[in-house]
Amino acid sequence: MFNRVTIIGLGLIGGSIGLALRREKMAKQIAGYDLGQGVSERARKIGAIDDAYESVADAVSGSELVILATPVGAVRTLLQAIAPVLTQGTVVTDVSSTKSQVISWAEEFLPPTISFVGGHPMAGKEVSGVEVADPDLFKDCIYCLTPTTRTRSTAVSKVAALVETLGARVRFLEPAEHDGLVAGVSHLPFLVSTTLMSTVADDPTWGDAALLASSGFRDTTRLAAGNPEMYRDICLTNSAAIVRWLDTYVAKLSDLRDQIAMHDRNIDEDFTKAQQQRQQWQVTQQSGK
Amino acid sequence: MFNRVTIIGLGLIGGSIGLALRREKMAKQIAGYDLGQGVSERARKIGAIDDAYESVADAVSGSELVILATPVGAVRTLLQAIAPVLTQGTVVTDVSSTKSQVISWAEEFLPPTISFVGGHPMAGKEVSGVEVADPDLFKDCIYCLTPTTRTRSTAVSKVAALVETLGARVRFLEPAEHDGLVAGVSHLPFLVSTTLMSTVADDPTWGDAALLASSGFRDTTRLAAGNPEMYRDICLTNSAAIVRWLDTYVAKLSDLRDQIAMHDRNIDEDFTKAQQQRQQWQVTQQSGK
CATH class of the missing domain: 3.40.50.720 (NAD(P)-binding Rossmann-like Domain)
Incomplete structure (x- = not known):
């Protein structure tokens, strides 16, 4: 005590x-x-x-x-x-x-x-x-x-x-290890989410698009509602790790963009892999509780 | 009847x-x-x-x-x-x-x-x-x-x-209008989500990171669990609109990356704007029901 x-x-x-x-x-x-x-x-x-x-x-x-x-x-x-x-x-x-x-x-x-x-x-x-x-x-x-x-x-x-x-x-x-891990599973998801929100809502079509946005959009943009000052502080104090994750993320997304532009029929292989990763993570989460 | x-x-x-x-x-x-x-x-x-x-x-x-x-x-x-x-x-x-x-x-x-x-x-x-x-x-x-x-x-x-x-x-x-709108509020969120999942889970640190991933990660990656064949078909049949949205998204995320790398203290202005956009959308959603 x-x-x-x-x-x-x-x-x-x-x-x-x-x-x-x-x-x-x-x-x-x-x-x-x-x-x-x-x-x-x-x-x-x-x-x-x-x-x-x-x-x-x-x-x-x-x-x-x-x-x-x-x-x-x-x-x-x-x-x-x-x-x-x-x-x-x-x-x-x-x-x-x-x-x-x-x-x-x-x-x-x-x-x-x-x-x-x-x-x-x-x-x-x-x-x-x-x-x-x-x-x-x-x-x-x-x-x-x-x-x-x-x-x-x-x-x-x-x-x-x-x-x-x-x-x-x-x-x-280790402090640096912690910062690298949370940059990936916590700070990157916020940045991905807030940028999705602003990309769609800054567009002139948003007035019409907003009516069609449904539960998938809601979940993916939920973190965008987070405290701006808190996330500013996070970006300022964990800049190097966040930038490394963003670079990897943007490179992957750019590859995906090129596959889509080329009408690559095998694009579902990437989706299937991510689906399995997501399902495995959920199983771990539930068994950890 | x-x-x-x-x-x-x-x-x-x-x-x-x-x-x-x-x-x-x-x-x-x-x-x-x-x-x-x-x-x-x-x-x-x-x-x-x-x-x-x-x-x-x-x-x-x-x-x-x-x-x-x-x-x-x-x-x-x-x-x-x-x-x-x-x-x-x-x-x-x-x-x-x-x-x-x-x-x-x-x-x-x-x-x-x-x-x-x-x-x-x-x-x-x-x-x-x-x-x-x-x-x-x-x-x-x-x-x-x-x-x-x-x-x-x-x-x-x-x-x-x-x-x-x-x-x-x-x-x-109009069909083309529909495809442009859903590419933004439905297809882009899926691609953002599946890429987040694979970025983090393909990394060698994932074994440790998975334990720290929490509710924010869960929501942002939920769409990654979606049907791979369905999303492949969507990419194949709506390629042009999806690529346009991805280009805008990647450009915004790259700007954000540079701001973070430069320790820009005003980065919370973007976060605040997105937070407001998210809150306004939620209000519209609820009043529409």
């Missing part, structure tokens, strides 16, 4: 972590801070935190574990802000979608007495805000942790205990 | 049309034919047709309305096969995803006494087969009809009556 845990950023993820910690009685006190007007007060009312703070410094003071549950763009400034006031031995973790950049900031700003363990829960919803927080959000999800050779094992154990409390499954990865 | 209607191809679409026609008592007799072993017999058992035929010629003989509910690749051969045996005045319609090519086949093979009205219901499911047929499949859906200047108005009225029976809403379009 933790004595005092601080959650900074009380949206869907931060709020859900707070609710789970409370329900599992894993912290004597949960302190919370959020920049947004009235957010930490609402988080307190729904039971995601015990105490709402007006200042980051007060919120993290004396805490054993500090969880940064903000978009990755806010992490740099937050690390700078809390570095001078953290209690010796505090463990800091985050939940953001890219890890290498966050870890280099942690190494730059945090004193050697503070341990940082990068984290990334593979969970989320289309909706956001503490109002939709759910203590079961992370149940059976993969939760990546990216300790480095400089991370103390006691710090890793504390964050792994947090993950276990959430009902999620820890997966240890 | 129709005297005799024939449905050729008793899958999800053909079976669902049959069930709806029966329920609404819109046909005195529904004849059915399917190439697949035992399919027409199963269709008869679930009440999608009244009589199962062993030969296409017998199935269409004496029918007022013939519905070709097969993949587009089979339509050419079917039109050639039924042309000599159709009763004078018969109206023929289809349900396939591309229209210009189908209409040119109809004009090539059908005698002048037979009217052809191209059709395309904007409905479907991930699953296929007569077993999942549903008389409400087309309820509130858009159903495109693409008559040409050569189509008799009486023939259009008959097919429009069929659409109304299905609970769908008719939308009249």
Whole structure:
């Protein structure tokens, strides 16, 4: 059990972590801070935190574990802000979608007495805000942790205990490895989806086409509804890996374009292979649950 | 009410049309034919047709309305096969995803006494087969009809009556216009989705990445599970329109790639625009229902 845990950023993820910690009685006190007007007060009312703070410094003071549950763009400034006031031995973790950049900031700003363990829960919803927080959000999800050779094992154990409390499954990865993998299965799908949306909707025929768009279009463009600032931060902090995936993707799509232009009758071989890959992935997904 | 209607191809679409026609008592007799072993017999058992035929010629003989509910690749051969045996005045319609090519086949093979009205219901499911047929499949859906200047108005009225029976809403379009629109909102999303699946799954890191792939990946790759032969036929019969959309899409994605490579901080402007387009489309969708 933790004595005092601080959650900074009380949206869907931060709020859900707070609710789970409370329900599992894993912290004597949960302190919370959020920049947004009235957010930490609402988080307190729904039971995601015990105490709402007006200042980051007060919120993290004396805490054993500090969880940064903000978009990755806010992490740099937050690390700078809390570095001078953290209690010796505090463990800091985050939940953001890219890890290498966050870890280099942690190494730059945090004193050697503070341990940082990068984290990334593979969970989320289309909706956001503490109002939709759910203590079961992370149940059976993969939760990546990216300790480095400089991370103390006691710090890793504390964050792994947090993950276990959430009902999620820890997966240890190198930060760069993590960033390469999620660039493929998470960041690339967003870029593919948002570009599909704008390609079709920027066209003069969109007024007529919109009426014909059906469930396939709906699913393929769902990610385009995601938070623009969050994805901007992801692009800024994981640029190299994303560009590598985009280059592979565009090369494949250009080959397909040429096959279609040439009326290649064997084009279904590619479709069949992708269909099988999709079916196999679904089987793995279901058996993993 | 129709005297005799024939449905050729008793899958999800053909079976669902049959069930709806029966329920609404819109046909005195529904004849059915399917190439697949035992399919027409199963269709008869679930009440999608009244009589199962062993030969296409017998199935269409004496029918007022013939519905070709097969993949587009089979339509050419079917039109050639039924042309000599159709009763004078018969109206023929289809349900396939591309229209210009189908209409040119109809004009090539059908005698002048037979009217052809191209059709395309904007409905479907991930699953296929007569077993999942549903008389409400087309309820509130858009159903495109693409008559040409050569189509008799009486023939259009008959097919429009069929659409109304299905609970769908008719939308009249020029064949080429239809093909351009669905290339954007239906065929492009499939190609985007199947290429995403193969890009990620062909990579040596896929074994690890597959475990991190979550709901966003699942939705964006859902169409990749679609029928390969159906999409091959679509690519073969709508090549020009699809290639135009792919070129626009690849150009946009390449611009985005360059912005990401340059760490462009204003990249969220594009994401915000696409987010708004997606939200507006959803509002239209919901109000249209």
